[in-house]
Amino acid sequence: MSVARHPRPPELVDVSIEEILEKYVARFRDRVPDWEAFEDAKIEGYKRAQHRFIGAGGSGKHGDTKAIPARAHTLSIMYVEPGQGNAPHTHEVEETFFVLKGHLDAFLEDDQGKRLTTRLGPWECITCPPGVVHGYDNNSLEPVWFQVMLGRGKPETMGYVDAKLYARRDAHLKKD
DSSP, X not given: OOOOSSOOOGGGTTOOHHHHHHHSOOXXXXXXXXXXXXXXXXXXXXXXXXXXXXXXXXXXXXXXXXXXXXXXXXXXXXXXXXXXXXXXXXXXXXXXXXXXXXXXXXXXXXXXXXXXXXXXXTTOEEEEOTTOEXXXXXXXXXXXXXXXEESSSSOOOOEESSHHHHHTHHHHHTTO
């Protein structure tokens, strides 16, 4: 007989392991690439597809019913073509980029606009602390696939550095 040494969360008390397995497994074949997950993704140079696995990712959208319900973090896989990336932004929680395939140029910026960039290859990652301006570009010749994790189950929408993108955050959320 198995003995659970920690209690289940209230919503999973008396739920069968069959139901838990059904709800808490996400397969790539069932993911639908979301090319409009972010407001800046409509702009050339920032186009990318998000494949949500846990929660809603960093877009602030929380309506993906095929994603595993989020508790403490979100997890998405990003697909970014050469020449694309994302706009400099911040989050209220940490964000981690973990490269699976290809090369990603991740950057951090200070309040004066000074940018430091590091190239990440397969099985390398960077964690961007809360409130630190960051982002990424694919300056390579091949697409890059990488995992993105945010440190809250329902993070706020990213805070774009660009004032026009920042002003459009709320309108973007209403499209869900």
